[in-house]
Amino acid sequence: MKKVRKAVFPVAGLGTRFLPATKAIPKEMLTVVDRPVIQYVVDEAREAGIEHFIFVTGRNKTVIEDHFDMQFELYNTLEQRGKHEQLARLQRLQPGPGETSFTRQQVPMGLGHAVWCARDLVGDEPFALLLPDMIMQAETSCMKEMTELYQQSGGNVIGVQECDPAESHKYGIVGKGAEKGTGFAITGMVEKPAQGTAPSNLFINGRYILQPQIFDILAKQEKGAGGEIQLTDAMLALQAQQDFFGYHFRGNTYDCGSPEGFVEANVAFALSRPDIHDKVADTIRKLANEVVPMERRKEPR
Ligand code: UTP
Numbered sequence: 060m061k062k063v064r065k066a067v068f069p070v071a072g073l074g075t076r077f078l079p080a081t082k083a084i085p086k087e088m089l090t091v092v093d094r095p096v097i098q099y100v101v102d103e104a105r106e107a108g109i110e111h112f113i114f115v116t117g118r119n120k121t122v123i124e125d126h127f128d129m130q131f132e133l134y135n136t137l138e139q140r141g142k143h144e145q146l147a148r149l150q151r152l153q154p155g156p157g158e159t160s161f162t163r164q165q166v167p168m169g170l171g172h173a174v175w176c177a178r179d180l181v182g183d184e185p186f187a188l189l190l191p192d193m194i195m196q197a198e199t200s201c202m203k204e205m206t207e208l209y210q211q212s213g214g215n216v217i218g219v220q221e222c223d224p225a226e227s228h229k230y231g232i233v234g235k236g237a238e239k240g241t242g243f244a245i246t247g248m249v250e251k252p253a254q255g256t257a258p259s260n261l262f263i264n265g266r267y268i269l270q271p272q273i274f275d276i277l278a279k280q281e282k283g284a285g286g287e288i289q290l291t292d293a294m295l296a297l298q299a300q301q302d303f304f305g306y307h308f309r310g311n312t313y314d315c316g317s318p319e320g321f322v323e324a325n326v327a328f329a330l331s332r333p334d335i336h337d338k339v340a341d342t343i344r345k346l347a348n349e350v351v352p353m354e355r356r357k358e359p360r
Pocket of ligand 1: 069070071072073074075076077115164166167168169170172173190191192316
């Protein structure tokens, strides 16, 4: 079985839920405590043993490429000022030469289309796919657990988590079959099922290990919900030929694609830091008692 060596990060979306913040700054570069969102996801992939990081980007996203490049002037200045700890941290997070690739989606035609844009960079091997909107907190990362399951199960592996059944119409939901190692067989998938029709309350959490045959299906460029080329549709078609397994992730996931999920992520990651936990916890308690929602007429115009 081929090892999962490459990871794809689709970062070409418009981030409309975050306007005006995302007018000139990609949403993947918004910071959660002191790291941009995209850094969390790349670190998760690295922890899972990924050796090559492929970014599918679009207009206004060059800053992502810069973020993962060497910054000689900054490194020299930190060295001269004796800021060795900060320098070492930057160097630890830095991908090595030739470990990153960037391609352009050009037109944001949907997640499935963004994934298809990585076809030549991935080539004929299984790959990890991580949606940068979703960042996670757990002892062992979701993708690491998924690659371990994959080594036993082969096929395709999808990360899932439980949601409130009343909310299942907002997500991609999988049907659960027989247990298999640390995972289970996926019996079906449905994107945003109508109320009361979901096969389970297990939603797809933005982590996938996929076989390269997905590209042949995506190449047909068939449009699905919202007129976009949907990854779930392509996975459903691939399921007719290959096995799909679910990995039930039990850590916390934050959807940084929405302002409330992004704030939640900031609070959770700040509280997880021993150096700032107490201060942040005190501030949250204090503000929750003091601050009331601002009336609309008082918002700045
Ligand atoms: P989203 O639908 O959450 O991202 O896609 P978006 O379109 O940027 O968000 P809103 O709704 O306008 O606020 C999930 C992931 O897929 C990527 C996004 O960048 C995000 O990481 N994506 C989506 C693409 O790369 N290309 C697309 O055409 C669509």
